[in-house]
Amino acid sequence: MEDTLSKLLAAEDKAQKIIDAALKERDSIVNQATEEARRAEQQFADRVPEIHQSFIDKAQERARHSIAEMERRFSERQDELQRMAQENHDAALDAALAIMLGEKPD
Numbered sequence: 001m002e003d004t005l006s007k008l009l010a011a012e013d014k015a016q017k018i019i020d021a022a023l024k025e026r027d028s029i030v031n032q033a034t035e036e037a038r039r040a041e042q043q044f045a046d047r048v049p050e051i052h053q054s055f056i057d058k059a060q061e062r063a064r065h066s067i068a069e070m071e072r073r074f075s076e077r078q079d080e081l082q083r084m085a086q087e088n089h090d091a092a093l094d095a096a097l098a099i100m101l102g103e104k105p106d
Contacts, residue, residue, distance in 0.1 A: 098104065
């Protein structure tokens with residue numbers, strides 16, 4: 001019986017050592033995962049200004065493109081209005097000349 005008790009105590013001691021080793025390994029894995037997560041968060045935090053600048057650069061590029069497009073359309077419209085004004089100016093001069101000459105304007 002003493003031999004059986006001795007074997008049980010030895011088995012219990014061995015089981016406790018296995019449990020202790022498993023707990024130690026678990027703690028090591030948790031610590032490693034925590035450290036990896038901390039590093040990933042730090043890398044992301046370090047990249048935030050770069051990401052922010054990238055968005056700003058893209059927004060500025062879109063704004064420049066929009067401004068260029070608006071300036072192009074404005075220039076086309078201004079040219080069209082100047083052409084129309086010139087046409088109306090010529091017609092107005094013709095009508096005024098006709099009135100001055102006593103003719104019926106067109």
